[in-house]
Amino acid sequence: MIWLIGVYLVLVIALPLALSALVSYRTLPRGVTCPLCRGETFAVCARWLRWASRMVRRGTLVRRWCPACRWEGVVRQQVLPGAPRVRPPRREPRPER
Numbered sequence: 001m002i003w004l005i006g007v008y009l010v011l012v013i014a015l016p017l018a019l020s021a022l023v024s025y026r027t028l029p030r031g032v033t034c035p036l037c038r039g040e041t042f043a044v045c046a047r048w049l050r051w052a053s054r055m056v057r058r059g060t061l062v063r064r065w066c067p068a069c070r071w072e073g074v075v076r077q078q079v080l081p082g083a084p085r086v087r088p089p090r091r092e093p094r095p096e097r
């Protein structure tokens, strides 16, 4: 009986979550240019993306911001074989006042 509950949980919860994450990842824009205006974008610090990037083998998830059209979103950047993984910049601690 317990295996039936396990199968049910996998089919109802784990499998839809995994498929949703896979489809969402595949639809993310690639590269460092803005998907709307093709302008240059800048990396923005996002801690949860650092955690999520560990699960992606061939890429890094980076939050980016476009100053021209104010687009902000997550892109995936490919990591070339042998190249060091590019991480988003770490947030520096604020100076004491």
Ligand SMILES: [Zn+2]
Residues within 6 Å of the ligand: 034, 035, 036, 037, 038, 039, 066, 067, 068, 069, 070, 071
């Ligand atoms: Zn833009």
